[in-house]
Structures are given as C-alpha cells and as structure tokens.
Amino acid sequence: MEMCNDKETLDTIVEEANKHTSQGKVADYIPALSLANPDTLSVAIFQNNNVCTTSGDINEKFTLQSISKVLSLAVALMDLGEEEVFSRVGKEPTGDPFNSIIKLETHSPSKPLNPMINAGALVVTSMIEGRTIDEKLERLLSFIQELTGNPSITVNEDVAKSEFDTAYLNRSLCYFMKQHGVIIDNVETLLELYTKQCAIEVNCEDLAKIGYVIANDGKDVDTNRPIIPLHIARILKTFMVTCGMYNASGEFAIKVGIPAKSGVSGGIMAAVPHGVGIGIYGPSLDDKGNSIAGMKVLEALSERYNLSIF
Amino acid sequence: MEMCNDKETLDTIVEEANKHTSQGKVADYIPALSLANPDTLSVAIFQNNNVCTTSGDINEKFTLQSISKVLSLAVALMDLGEEEVFSRVGKEPTGDPFNSIIKLETHSPSKPLNPMINAGALVVTSMIEGRTIDEKLERLLSFIQELTGNPSITVNEDVAKSEFDTAYLNRSLCYFMKQHGVIIDNVETLLELYTKQCAIEVNCEDLAKIGYVIANDGKDVDTNRPIIPLHIARILKTFMVTCGMYNASGEFAIKVGIPAKSGVSGGIMAAVPHGVGIGIYGPSLDDKGNSIAGMKVLEALSERYNLSIF
Amino acid sequence: MEMCNDKETLDTIVEEANKHTSQGKVADYIPALSLANPDTLSVAIFQNNNVCTTSGDINEKFTLQSISKVLSLAVALMDLGEEEVFSRVGKEPTGDPFNSIIKLETHSPSKPLNPMINAGALVVTSMIEGRTIDEKLERLLSFIQELTGNPSITVNEDVAKSEFDTAYLNRSLCYFMKQHGVIIDNVETLLELYTKQCAIEVNCEDLAKIGYVIANDGKDVDTNRPIIPLHIARILKTFMVTCGMYNASGEFAIKVGIPAKSGVSGGIMAAVPHGVGIGIYGPSLDDKGNSIAGMKVLEALSERYNLSIF
Amino acid sequence: MEMCNDKETLDTIVEEANKHTSQGKVADYIPALSLANPDTLSVAIFQNNNVCTTSGDINEKFTLQSISKVLSLAVALMDLGEEEVFSRVGKEPTGDPFNSIIKLETHSPSKPLNPMINAGALVVTSMIEGRTIDEKLERLLSFIQELTGNPSITVNEDVAKSEFDTAYLNRSLCYFMKQHGVIIDNVETLLELYTKQCAIEVNCEDLAKIGYVIANDGKDVDTNRPIIPLHIARILKTFMVTCGMYNASGEFAIKVGIPAKSGVSGGIMAAVPHGVGIGIYGPSLDDKGNSIAGMKVLEALSERYNLSIF
Known part of the structure; x- marks a missing residue:
C-alpha cells in the first residue's frame, strides 16, 4: 500500500478540505465544545516504522466523545x-x-x-x-x-x-x-x-496511533506486542464501518470505505486495515455530527491512495 | 335518574362481580401493592342528600395511583x-x-x-x-x-x-x-x-364523594359550594371517558359509558354526569391494569340504571 | 332540553362562525372537493315533531367522506x-x-x-x-x-x-x-x-336527520320505529366522541362535548344524546381536517344550549 | 491470497456445514420455494484462471430472490x-x-x-x-x-x-x-x-461467477473486460457488507467479514474483494432468512483462508 508520507501533499489535501468548514458548525449543546475554533483542522497519519506525517496544529487537544x-x-x-x-x-x-x-x-x-x-x-x-x-x-x-x-x-x-x-x-x-x-x-x-x-482528551497524533493499532490487528506499533486481540480488533473495525459515522455510515462506506469513528468534538479516528492509522481534528460538523473537513480529508486520501476496503 | 340505593341490590351486584376476581391478578411491580387481597371488593355509591350506599369492607384503604x-x-x-x-x-x-x-x-x-x-x-x-x-x-x-x-x-x-x-x-x-x-x-x-x-390513601367512600363532586359540575355535596369550576369538572369527565381506563377506555365507554378513572391499586372513581359518584376497590386487575370486579360492578350498574352518557 | 328553533338565532350563530372560514382551506387532494366554495356554510338542526331549523343554502350537496x-x-x-x-x-x-x-x-x-x-x-x-x-x-x-x-x-x-x-x-x-x-x-x-x-351525496338536512336518529337511540323520527338497535346507536355515539373529529377529537370533546363525525368534504354530523341531530356543511377545513366554521357553530350551540354530555 | 481450490477440502467443509440444516427451515410463504429439499447444499468457488471448485449438486437451480x-x-x-x-x-x-x-x-x-x-x-x-x-x-x-x-x-x-x-x-x-x-x-x-x-433462476456456479466479477472491481473473468464500472462494483460490495444479510448483516460482518447477499431461496452470493467469488445454495433458512448451512460454509472459509476485509 502506497501512502501519503510527505507533509507537502498532506498540507495540500488539508488546505483543500479546510475550504468546507464554513458549511458546518461547531457542536453547541455542550458549552466547552461550543468554544472550539471552527476553522481548525489538524491531521496525523501514522505508518509503520513510526513514521507520522502531520498537518495543522497537532498539539491542539480535543475530547474523544x-x-x-x-x-x-x-x-x-x-x-x-x-x-x-x-x-x-x-x-x-x-x-x-x-x-x-x-x-x-x-x-x-x-x-x-x-x-x-x-x-x-x-x-x-x-x-x-x-x-x-x-x-x-x-x-x-x-x-x-x-x-x-x-x-x-x-x-x-x-x-x-x-x-x-x-x-x-x-x-x-x-x-x-x-x-x-x-x-x-x-x-x-x-x-x-x-x-x-x-471527555478523555487527546490530540490527532494520539488518534492516529490508536487507529494504527486497530488497523494492524491490535499490535503495538513499536514492539509488535499485541495490545488488542486480533478478533477484537476486527470487531472494532466492523462496527466502525457499519455504524461509525452516525447516520452517514452507509454513505461514508461507499465514498471512503475506511473503518472510522467520529465524535461531536470534531475528531475522527480511522483505521485502514493492515495499513495506516489516521487521526483528525476539525470541529466544524455537518448535520449528521461528523467533521466536515475531516470527511473531506479522508475522502481525498482514500481516492488518492486507493484505501477503500471494498 | 333512578339509582341503586338499597344495600341488598348492591350486595347482589358485588357478589356477582366478585366471581371474576380469579381471572386477574394483583399488581406485583410495587411490593406494597402485591400484598393486597385479590378477593376484596368494596363499593360505595354517593347520591344527593348525603346518601351513600355501600357494600364490602368500606374501611379498607388503598392508594390512588x-x-x-x-x-x-x-x-x-x-x-x-x-x-x-x-x-x-x-x-x-x-x-x-x-x-x-x-x-x-x-x-x-x-x-x-x-x-x-x-x-x-x-x-x-x-x-x-x-x-x-x-x-x-x-x-x-x-x-x-x-x-x-x-x-x-x-x-x-x-x-x-x-x-x-x-x-x-x-x-x-x-x-x-x-x-x-x-x-x-x-x-x-x-x-x-x-x-x-x-400514594395518597383513600377508601371507596372517599372516592365516591370525589366522583360525586366531579359528576355534579364541581359542587360540594353538602353545601352546594363550588369546589371545582364547572368547566374544569367537565374537562375531567371528558378525559375520564376518552382515556380514563388505560388502553380499554374505548371498550369501557361502549360497554359502560360512565366517566371513570382507574388505578393499579385496584381503585376506580366514577362520575355519572349530573348523577352519582361511585368508588370501588378491587385489587385483582385485568391485563390492561383495570380492576376486574370493579369493571363488572360498573357494567352491571350502568345496564340496570341506564347510566351511559351515550 | 331547550334548543335553538328559531332561524334568526341560528342565522346569527352561522354568520359569526362564518368569519373564521378564511383561516382554513378546502381539501385539495381530490379534484372534485377542491372546487368547493370555502365561504359556504349551511346548518340544519333536526328536533322532535319534525321541526328542522336551518340556515344557509341547505340544498347544497356534498359527499359524506x-x-x-x-x-x-x-x-x-x-x-x-x-x-x-x-x-x-x-x-x-x-x-x-x-x-x-x-x-x-x-x-x-x-x-x-x-x-x-x-x-x-x-x-x-x-x-x-x-x-x-x-x-x-x-x-x-x-x-x-x-x-x-x-x-x-x-x-x-x-x-x-x-x-x-x-x-x-x-x-x-x-x-x-x-x-x-x-x-x-x-x-x-x-x-x-x-x-x-x-362519495355518497347528501345535504345538511339529511345529515341532521341521521344525527337525530342516532341521538335518539336509533328510532325513526316520524314513526318512532327503531332503525338502529339502541345498543348500536350507543356504540356509534361513543366512537363519535372518542374518535369522531380526527386528531382533534379530545379537544372537541372538551370544548363542545357533542358526539360528532366530520369528513374532509367539510360535512359534520352531530348527535346530541336524547336531543337533536345537527348537519353542517362548511368546506373550509382546519389543519386537522375538520370544518372550521362547522366547529365554531357546534361550539356556540353547545355553550348556548348546554349540550355537552359531560 | 491463498484460497481453497481442492474439491476434497471443500467437500469436508460442506459436509460439516450440512449438519446444521435441521436447525432451520425452508421458506414456506411461496409454494414453489417450500418444495425445496432442506438438506441440499451446493457450493462453487470461482477463482482466477477460470478455476471453479465445487461441491454438491451444482446443477441444482434456484431463484435469485x-x-x-x-x-x-x-x-x-x-x-x-x-x-x-x-x-x-x-x-x-x-x-x-x-x-x-x-x-x-x-x-x-x-x-x-x-x-x-x-x-x-x-x-x-x-x-x-x-x-x-x-x-x-x-x-x-x-x-x-x-x-x-x-x-x-x-x-x-x-x-x-x-x-x-x-x-x-x-x-x-x-x-x-x-x-x-x-x-x-x-x-x-x-x-x-x-x-x-x-424469480430469475441460476445455479451456484452462476452465483460464484457474479461474485467474482463484483469482487474484482467489475471485470469480466476471462477477458478482463469491465462489465461493471469499478466505483459501482465498490458500491455493491459496500451494501452487501452493511445490509446484505438481512437483520444479521452486522453479526455476519463480524463473524465472516465477506461482502455477501442472501435470498430466501437459500442462495448466497459472496464477493471477496480482489479475490474469489462464491455461490452457495442451501434452502434451509435461519430465523433471519439466511441459509443456515451457507453461513457456516462462509464462516469456515473466512476463518481458514483469512478472508475477512476487516
């Protein structure tokens, strides 16, 4: 699997995706979430050999939801x-x-x-x-x-x-x-x-690492040590595909085809089976509750690097 | 309106109704209610001139529910x-x-x-x-x-x-x-x-008096003093007909035709418009949550004294 | 039961009610119904001794629906x-x-x-x-x-x-x-x-007669001959109260308290138990599908002549 | 991807799966379907180079449903x-x-x-x-x-x-x-x-070929000619995963993880992305409407040859 590992390409994708944030809005039913900056977008892609390609302010923290x-x-x-x-x-x-x-x-x-x-x-x-x-x-x-x-x-x-x-x-x-x-x-x-x-707080690099472990049958990135048993990692990916993106899961599976789970904070954790883990933070949400720019990033990555499991 | 005012007739009606208690069962989801004696049946009919005809142990208390x-x-x-x-x-x-x-x-x-x-x-x-x-x-x-x-x-x-x-x-x-x-x-x-x-506790005579006031446009039995404004008494009777007997309200309206409200304790409060008030306690319930014997008593009274509002 | 039997009073009530027709609209899902004149309002009240008081164009026909x-x-x-x-x-x-x-x-x-x-x-x-x-x-x-x-x-x-x-x-x-x-x-x-x-076609006088028979335990107006058995007439009145006016039945029972059934043609047939029958035609409907002016007529009659069964 | 291509192994899997047919029953709401033999089980696996491994009576026809x-x-x-x-x-x-x-x-x-x-x-x-x-x-x-x-x-x-x-x-x-x-x-x-x-009639070899084309991005088995555009083949696989097995789709995705679609005739068409196509006919159905033995076959194949997409 060829995969994005140069910051420049990722920056371009992120910049393109970020144009869509104005179509959504930040979750407002929790005061703490409503303070988020809708134009923020940060992405981390975790690959083997501990390579992590990032774009945006990856130190920005958000809650898992x-x-x-x-x-x-x-x-x-x-x-x-x-x-x-x-x-x-x-x-x-x-x-x-x-x-x-x-x-x-x-x-x-x-x-x-x-x-x-x-x-x-x-x-x-x-x-x-x-x-x-x-x-x-x-x-x-x-x-x-x-x-x-x-x-x-x-x-x-x-x-x-x-x-x-x-x-x-x-x-x-x-x-x-x-x-x-x-x-x-x-x-x-x-x-x-x-x-x-x-309310557990992470940044997009954390999410990318989580996605990476789930993607790779539950094995620890560095040591290859199993953190999650294989069959459980598979169960997680299955639910991420069938119900990970709220009521847009079906559409997302068609368009992107990557197991992913979103939260109303604007986070998305994605796990390309036997490939990379992706962490995204973009708090501007569409009407289904998914990060607008985050979905665009995943769509672009899936298309460019042929990441769909289907 | 001719109405039952001799204890003998009422006793006969109650005795007849009481044969049906074994078809139901006492509410069991609240410990206190489950202790009730399923074969108990007490009835009070309150008429003008402070006449109250009763049958059964009218001192027995139960909660309104x-x-x-x-x-x-x-x-x-x-x-x-x-x-x-x-x-x-x-x-x-x-x-x-x-x-x-x-x-x-x-x-x-x-x-x-x-x-x-x-x-x-x-x-x-x-x-x-x-x-x-x-x-x-x-x-x-x-x-x-x-x-x-x-x-x-x-x-x-x-x-x-x-x-x-x-x-x-x-x-x-x-x-x-x-x-x-x-x-x-x-x-x-x-x-x-x-x-x-x-959990307010009454006996069937109390219920009969309440029914009597509601029946008679909200006026106090003894003094004729208004306790409930006429239009509100009418609203109460209306809800008692359209939704007073749980999911058997429609059937009860057809069969009996008297505004009535039941509780899972086995109580029923009935108000014959411009007529009598009736209080009943019979804790053996049918599958809709209404007193089995209580419904039989009201059916018999309605038929015998032509009490239906329809 | 005192009841409206002079045309003048009824005309006043009808005139007053007719002011509300502009708040509704004629049913439009059937071409034939959509042609009705929204400002039409005709009412007939059928009483004993063959007295029928009417107002408006009582020859106008409409379908029962x-x-x-x-x-x-x-x-x-x-x-x-x-x-x-x-x-x-x-x-x-x-x-x-x-x-x-x-x-x-x-x-x-x-x-x-x-x-x-x-x-x-x-x-x-x-x-x-x-x-x-x-x-x-x-x-x-x-x-x-x-x-x-x-x-x-x-x-x-x-x-x-x-x-x-x-x-x-x-x-x-x-x-x-x-x-x-x-x-x-x-x-x-x-x-x-x-x-x-x-699509059976009647005028409001026909409806009033039907209402009268149902009101009076199913007996023929002229001959006193039973057309509908008493217990069936009672069943009809019961359904008219609990579900006769679509999803406004409960509110109508509170406000008017007369057994009645409406149709999307704008007709209403009402039966005051042991009293009069009322037929109304007013095709301007409210959002529940009931004749706007027809409801107003019944409300006025009920209030003025104390017709509520409750 | 290693895959079953010897008849002996497949026969063993089929034999094992066939032990479960008695737990289900043939669809009985269509007379023609109710005549099927519940103990029948036929399987075809279509691979590249036109290799088709089969087991059971592969000439038996059934309708697609x-x-x-x-x-x-x-x-x-x-x-x-x-x-x-x-x-x-x-x-x-x-x-x-x-x-x-x-x-x-x-x-x-x-x-x-x-x-x-x-x-x-x-x-x-x-x-x-x-x-x-x-x-x-x-x-x-x-x-x-x-x-x-x-x-x-x-x-x-x-x-x-x-x-x-x-x-x-x-x-x-x-x-x-x-x-x-x-x-x-x-x-x-x-x-x-x-x-x-x-009511289009096929045998399990036909189904296997259909599955093969869908599995391989819509390309014709022999000529590599595209019959279905890639993005449409992907859409089909997605729906097969999220809703292909009636109300057991989620469980099937976890247990088997292969895009598949079943019918009440007892047929299942499965498409392993970029791998084999599988056709199954086993008319004994579980209570969700899926072929009991067919599910067992797919479960065994998925486990043995690691076919899950997750």
Whole structure:
C-alpha cells in the first residue's frame, strides 16, 4: 500500500478540505465544545516504522466523545469476552439516530441494537471492570495510554462536568434500560463514568496511533506486542464501518470505505486495515455530527491512495 | 335518574362481580401493592342528600395511583388556567400504552398527548403550585380533603418510598422531557412529589364523594359550594371517558359509558354526569391494569340504571 | 332540553362562525372537493315533531367522506353483530393520524385500532353484506335512505372515480391488512366500494336527520320505529366522541362535548344524546381536517344550549 | 491470497456445514420455494484462471430472490448514475426488518433507507431502463447473462406468478411510496417486473461467477473486460457488507467479514474483494432468512483462508 508520507501533499489535501468548514458548525449543546475554533483542522497519519506525517496544529487537544465508544468496547470485550458483551448489546446497524429511544421500547428484549449508539455505549461502559468509578476509569485510561504510548492522556474534568450536568437524554436512556434490567448499575454513577470517558482528551497524533493499532490487528506499533486481540480488533473495525459515522455510515462506506469513528468534538479516528492509522481534528460538523473537513480529508486520501476496503 | 340505593341490590351486584376476581391478578411491580387481597371488593355509591350506599369492607384503604392524575389535573387547571396547562400537555387520546415513550420522540414538540398517560401526568404534577415539595403536596392534599370532607387523608409513605425507589420508567420519561424543555423542574424532586401523589390513601367512600363532586359540575355535596369550576369538572369527565381506563377506555365507554378513572391499586372513581359518584376497590386487575370486579360492578350498574352518557 | 328553533338565532350563530372560514382551506387532494366554495356554510338542526331549523343554502350537496364510516359501521354491526365486527377492528382511540400505517406493523395481530381511522373503516366496509359491490352499496344506500327519509340519495360517481384513481394510501393500508389476513376481499373491489361509500351525496338536512336518529337511540323520527338497535346507536355515539373529529377529537370533546363525525368534504354530523341531530356543511377545513366554521357553530350551540354530555 | 481450490477440502467443509440444516427451515410463504429439499447444499468457488471448485449438486437451480437486488442496483447505477439513483433511495443500513413500512411513514421524505430492503429494491427496479416490462427484464437478464457467461439464464415463470399473486406486502409498500411520489410507475406493472426479477433462476456456479466479477472491481473473468464500472462494483460490495444479510448483516460482518447477499431461496452470493467469488445454495433458512448451512460454509472459509476485509 502506497501512502501519503510527505507533509507537502498532506498540507495540500488539508488546505483543500479546510475550504468546507464554513458549511458546518461547531457542536453547541455542550458549552466547552461550543468554544472550539471552527476553522481548525489538524491531521496525523501514522505508518509503520513510526513514521507520522502531520498537518495543522497537532498539539491542539480535543475530547474523544463518541470515539471513546470504540475503546470502551475494546476493554469490555477483552475483560468479559464476546459472549457476555453481546448478550447485552446487539451487533446490527440501525437507521435510527444515535440518541433514539424508540427501539428500546419496540424491541423485546430492550437490548440496544449496537455499541455505537448511545444506549449501547452506555451498556458497554457499565461493563468496564472495576469496583469504583475511579478504578473503571483507570482501566480505560491505562488502555488508551498504552495504545497511544502517551501516559499524559487524561480526562478534561470541565467538559465531563458540563456534559454530566446536562446529560438528560442519556439519563432517560439509562433509566429506560434499568427498568428493563439491561443496565444494573446506579445510573448517576454510570453517567459520571460515561461523561468522563467521553471527555478523555487527546490530540490527532494520539488518534492516529490508536487507529494504527486497530488497523494492524491490535499490535503495538513499536514492539509488535499485541495490545488488542486480533478478533477484537476486527470487531472494532466492523462496527466502525457499519455504524461509525452516525447516520452517514452507509454513505461514508461507499465514498471512503475506511473503518472510522467520529465524535461531536470534531475528531475522527480511522483505521485502514493492515495499513495506516489516521487521526483528525476539525470541529466544524455537518448535520449528521461528523467533521466536515475531516470527511473531506479522508475522502481525498482514500481516492488518492486507493484505501477503500471494498 | 333512578339509582341503586338499597344495600341488598348492591350486595347482589358485588357478589356477582366478585366471581371474576380469579381471572386477574394483583399488581406485583410495587411490593406494597402485591400484598393486597385479590378477593376484596368494596363499593360505595354517593347520591344527593348525603346518601351513600355501600357494600364490602368500606374501611379498607388503598392508594390512588393513577386516579390521582385526575385530581392533580384539577389543581393545575384551577391554579394556572386551561391555556397554560394545555400548552404543556395535549388533549388527545392515544392508542399507546400509558407508560410509552415513543410519541415523545416522534412528535414535535415532544409534548405528552394527554394528562392521563404517565408522561402527561408528570408534566401536570410539575405544574402544581408551591415553593417546596411539602407545599405542593399540601396543595393537593388539602384539595382532596376538601373534596371528600375527610381531613385525615394523607400519603402512605411506605408505598411512596417503594415506588420512588423503582420508578425507573418514570425517571426515563422525565429526563426525556427535561431534555426537550417540557419539564423544567429537578427530576428527582418531581418524582418524589409524583410518587407521593400516587400514594395518597383513600377508601371507596372517599372516592365516591370525589366522583360525586366531579359528576355534579364541581359542587360540594353538602353545601352546594363550588369546589371545582364547572368547566374544569367537565374537562375531567371528558378525559375520564376518552382515556380514563388505560388502553380499554374505548371498550369501557361502549360497554359502560360512565366517566371513570382507574388505578393499579385496584381503585376506580366514577362520575355519572349530573348523577352519582361511585368508588370501588378491587385489587385483582385485568391485563390492561383495570380492576376486574370493579369493571363488572360498573357494567352491571350502568345496564340496570341506564347510566351511559351515550 | 331547550334548543335553538328559531332561524334568526341560528342565522346569527352561522354568520359569526362564518368569519373564521378564511383561516382554513378546502381539501385539495381530490379534484372534485377542491372546487368547493370555502365561504359556504349551511346548518340544519333536526328536533322532535319534525321541526328542522336551518340556515344557509341547505340544498347544497356534498359527499359524506369520513362521515360514512359511522354508517357503514352501523350496517356491519346490524348485519354481523358486535362480536364478529370487533374481532376484526378494535375499539380504542389512537393518537396516530387517521391514515397512519405504523400501528398495523407494530401491533400484533395487525388489527386496526378503531373503525374511524381509514384502516378500520376499510375493514368495516369489507364486512357489509352482499354478493356483489352493487348489492353491498345498495345495502348501505338503502340504510341511509331509510335514515334520512330521502330516497334520492345516491353516489356522486365523479367524486368516487376521482378518489378511486388516487387512493394509493388506502390501497397500501388494504394490501398490508390483506397480507395479515385482516382483509380477505379483493382489494380493488373493496376500494371501489369504499370510495363509492365516501362519495355518497347528501345535504345538511339529511345529515341532521341521521344525527337525530342516532341521538335518539336509533328510532325513526316520524314513526318512532327503531332503525338502529339502541345498543348500536350507543356504540356509534361513543366512537363519535372518542374518535369522531380526527386528531382533534379530545379537544372537541372538551370544548363542545357533542358526539360528532366530520369528513374532509367539510360535512359534520352531530348527535346530541336524547336531543337533536345537527348537519353542517362548511368546506373550509382546519389543519386537522375538520370544518372550521362547522366547529365554531357546534361550539356556540353547545355553550348556548348546554349540550355537552359531560 | 491463498484460497481453497481442492474439491476434497471443500467437500469436508460442506459436509460439516450440512449438519446444521435441521436447525432451520425452508421458506414456506411461496409454494414453489417450500418444495425445496432442506438438506441440499451446493457450493462453487470461482477463482482466477477460470478455476471453479465445487461441491454438491451444482446443477441444482434456484431463484435469485433478494440476491437480485444487487444486480438491479448495478443496472440502475450504470444506466442512470449515482446521483439520480440515490436521490430516490438512501444509502444507510437499518435495524428494521427488510419488509418494514414504518420508516416510510416516519421519515420525510418517505425515501427508503437503502436498496437492500424491499421498499428500496422496488424503487430501484422502477428505475431499470426500458419502455416495456419485457424490455426492462431483458435489460436485467442480458446483464446477468453477461456476468455469468450463461446465456440460458431466464425467469422461472411459475415462481414469478406465485410470488406476484401473493405479493400483498410489496404492493402495500409500493402504493405507500406511490402516494408520496417515490414510485411513479404503475404498481401492478412494477410488481410484475419485480417478481420476475426475483424469480430469475441460476445455479451456484452462476452465483460464484457474479461474485467474482463484483469482487474484482467489475471485470469480466476471462477477458478482463469491465462489465461493471469499478466505483459501482465498490458500491455493491459496500451494501452487501452493511445490509446484505438481512437483520444479521452486522453479526455476519463480524463473524465472516465477506461482502455477501442472501435470498430466501437459500442462495448466497459472496464477493471477496480482489479475490474469489462464491455461490452457495442451501434452502434451509435461519430465523433471519439466511441459509443456515451457507453461513457456516462462509464462516469456515473466512476463518481458514483469512478472508475477512476487516
């Protein structure tokens, strides 16, 4: 696989993509997110031999938001196994919005359709091992630190608190599932953990490294040591394709064809199977909640370097 | 209107109705309710001149549960007026279950369809006036004490606590509505008030008196003094017909034709327009959540005394 | 019951109501209906002793449309009995639109919720007795002729044809129910019958007479002869209250409190229990599909003569 | 890519898979399908150099059913272009059943979510070019004959007629979409074409060849001549992954990871990107409508030869 490894080409692609930011807008439902600069765009491409090509201000930090759903799922699968995890959350994509509650009522049992919609992600987070919130969060953080090789990664407590205070819809989803025995935990405790998980702060280089490990069957970039078992890395890529980009997943799969997961902070983590990992930060979102410029970058890279898995 | 006023006839009707209790079962989702004796059946018919014909153990107490929705609606309408109340809750019957959340997502704005389903009742309770829970509860209790002339009516705190602890579905409804600005209050505080409202304890004579006042355009039985304005009493009767008996309201309207509201405790409060008030307690419920024997009593009375409004 | 029987008062009420026609618009989805004059308003009130007070051009004809649902239900109930009819159509009001298909898929069995929504009305029409369309239509027509004492009532074939050709949504409902065995007939034949039923042409005096018979327990106005059995007349009034005015039935019950059924032609047939029958034609519709001026007339009459059943 | 090319290994895999047929059952809603032998299992793997490894009775014919949705989509995309086709059908997977009508009512505009559910496939078929049914069918058949190199492929008229006569649900979907302008054609004509499309008869070798062309960017096996443009072949593979296996697509993507499309006849057509094409016939279906033994074969092949795209 030939791949972009010169900064100049990447800069050109990024510059081109950045022209589209004005068509979207920054997420405004969380105060902390609404302060982001809509014209920012940073990209990192992580390849073998520790080569990382970047463009834009790669030191700019942002919170994982929905990207964290892939990582909590990895942890839950590693700790509890496929059977246990998928007894409580499904594997099927859905045409409903990521925060919809309808299927929980119409489906019996009221098991969320997949781990990438909020209901499913909340169930997955409730399966992270640990006796206390701190232990559970530590479990997740140390996994992410290992993936990125960046021990300084931590939670942005302001964002976490801001989200926790206004997480009414997620509370609604949780209590609905608690009524039906799908969630057993105390809901407020679970939400505290979940909002902290969403508020874990990274930069686009961190995301690129995470993508690289997932792309390469879960192996550590430097040492070739397995961090995620192969079959779990494959599961993650599958969900990234079928439901990684909210309600534009199908269109994205056609246009770009790279497993990817976006968050409302404007981050995208992409994993080209047996190839590169890509991290993007561009907070101007389209109406589906995906980074407008980020999608353009991935589209350009996929076309130019023939990265589609299809 | 000729009406049953001899105990003997009523005893016969009650005895006949009581044969059906074994077809149902006592509500089991609240521990306190599950202890009820399924074979109990008590009935009180309140007529003019303070005549009250009764059958069964009329001293047996039970909690209002959903019957309280009629009374909180009365209070909200009296305190805030029709316009304000119906800007936040609709007037239309629904074919969905009383605890359904779907319409809150599919309808825009996410205003509950009517005040007799849980979502609507929760909004109504949030409109009871008072600066604290105690004040709001006092507002409701004093209204019920005035309606019944029974100053000893109060909350069964055990039932209230038991319901509060397990009210996950109502929490889910509340947080969903809070997300959409339909509920503004603190949810936990609102639920405390709501579960206390549902746990107000009465006997069937109390219910009969309440029904009598509503039946007779809101006037106090003894003094003819208006307790509820005429147009509000009419609104209450209307909701009792179109949505008073859960998802059997339509069938009940055809078969019995008396405005009535049931609760999962097994109580039914019925108001024959410009006629009698009827209170019933029979905790064995059918699959829709209505008192099996209670429905039979009302069916027999309606047929015998031609009470249908249609 | 005191009731309006002088033309002058009625003219005043009609004149007042007619000021609201500009807020609505004539149904435009059927060419024949779209030609109606939006400012027309005619009203007839039928009382005992053959007194009929009228206002406006009472010779103006219009098609029954959804008002026919009440009459086909009467015929099916008389011919097949309650048990058979309600084994195939429900009795419960619904918050869904009259032409919604969703509940047919989510409910099991896929039995329509009530006979006033299109799905339910189509099932009811499929139960009208007769070996051929002509026989079935004749059955219905002769019933309506008997009710009105007007042997000239017949189908407006142009309207029928126009509706038949564009009845895609009703076809969709029919085929869905045929899939699930709720409709057994040939769908095209059923739709031909149904669109003819909807296109039966009357004037407001005819409607008033129909309302009068239903109001008075099914008895013929002149001879006191029963045309509709008492318990069926009661069923009709019940459905008219719980689902007679589309998705404004609940609000109408509160505001007016008279059993009534409207059609998109702008007709309303109302039946004050044990009182008068009212026929109205005012083709300017509100956004729920009810005659704007017609609703105002009924509101004024109900208030002035205290006609609410509640 | 190493791949199975010895009959012995394939026979072993097939034998093993065949043990599971008793857990499923043959589709019974179409008489012609219900006659299939549930224990039949035939598999063909088409590789480069015209190598085709087979197992079982590869001469047994079966109808394409839903597999045809991939081929009609290919034709529509080639004839009308992406923009036109996707203006009338979406690209997103759905958690709803393949024959669900709900989203057509709740979504606005009522555009089907994707071309693999029935509603979407019907819209796609309505876009096949031709002035008459015969011309349109000929367009599709000649495309399939070219793909397979088998000029004898044609429609099983008995199956087509049997499906046409009972296609009530598809009629319902069509008329619903016609109401909303998504389908413009005459519905009966469209259904005749659609049921003929579904009744096109192939054997598993034909399917393997089709899969091979799609797998290899649309190029003809022998001549390397492009039959399907590369970007359209990619679109087909994408839909096969996100929605090819009914409501088990997500699980199949995880477990097997090969683009595949199944039909209720028991056929599966699979396309390993830049690798082999696989055709399977095993009419015993699981509760999602997929060939039980066919899924097992694909699972075994994917595992053994590492065929997952993820």
